[in-house]
Amino acid sequence: MWIYEKKLQYPVKIAKPDARLAGIIVDALGGPDGEVGASMRYLSQRYTMPSGKVIGTLTDIGNEELAHMEIVSALLYQLTKGLSPEEIKAAGLDKYYVNHGSGIYPAAASGEPYTCMAFNSKGDPIADLNEDLAAEQKARVTYDNILRLSDNPDVNDVIKFLRQREIVHYQRFGEALRSLTD
Amino acid sequence: MNKNDTDLMRRIQELDFAMVETQLFLDTHPDCRQALEYYHRLHRELEPLVVEYTAKHGPLTPSAASTEGWNWIDGMWPWQTENTEMRERKR
Known part of the structure; x- marks a missing residue:
């Protein structure tokens, strides 16, 4: 079973809101390689x-991916908190806003709601662990892309932490896979 | 796991669930002293049982793992039973 701790794994403190950036970063929550899918993938497999x-x-x-869901959600919350509908519209986040308002909803940046179709649980350790290795690399690329699209130092500090965790997870999954094959 | 140990886990689950139930009640009744006292009483009863269980069967949480060796990954997982694992070995 689970116990919730009232703290973030890594601190999030964004000085000024940026709705455009929120519309991009939402992909790390509910996109095909986002944190919701990562957590559901491993906890299912x-x-x-x-x-x-x-x-x-x-x-x-x-x-740990559940904790990353919370970190990305904290980013989205702080990037959009207190913005007016006009500011939302100017940033191109109106299509998200019309349905979700300021709510945090797991969707891809392109608008598709999170779907479990982005992962599998195959019942085959070799197949599943190879998917997990690929998933960590794909998530790492998404964070690299966010860093290319963002010049906000507060945001980038958190994204760099999350990116680093993808690399560490990739290492551990590689060791887990080799523990079965070697 | 013998009957005493099964009973010990059962008691931990009972106390744990009673705490979850009381926690939910307190979330919407934060001024209820009776529920607050009940919650902490359950916790005081639970703690030594978790210590006893950990000493016999290993950690329920990673930070309770042994200082002698990483026994977090040893033993049965919550969804496994002796029955399922025996079937796995027979296959």
Whole structure:
């Protein structure tokens, strides 16, 4: 079972709102390679894994991804808090706003709601762990793209942390995979 | 796991669930002293049972892992039973 801790894994403190950036960063929450999908992927796959080492790795990384959902959500909240409909419209976030207002909703930047179709749980440890390795790299690329599109230092500091975690997870999944094949 | 240990886990689950239930009640009744006292009483009863369980069967949370070795990944996971794992070995 789960226990919630009332703290972020990494601090988020954005000095000024930026709706345009929020419309891009939402992809890291509910996009095909976003944090919601990452968490659901690992926490779904772990049940049928053949060793404590792999089950533990998927449990702990899947759990950390829940904390990353919260970090990205905190970014979205702080980037949009207190903006007027005019400011939202000027930033091109009106299509999100008409449905969700200032609510945090897991969707891709292109507007598609989060879907589990972006991941699989195959019941095959080799297939699943290879998907997980690819997923971490794809998430890393999304964060690289966000860094290319953002010049906000407060945002980029948090994105760099999340990007680094993708690399660490990739390393651990590689070790988990090799623990089954070598 | 023998009957005493099954009973110990059962008691931990009961206390844990009672705390969850009381927590929800307190969220919407934050001024209820009776519920507040009940919540903390449950927690005081739960803590030593978790320590006892951890000593016998390993950690329920990673920070309770042994200082002698990383036993977080050892033993059964919550969704496994002796029955399912025996079937796995037979396959």
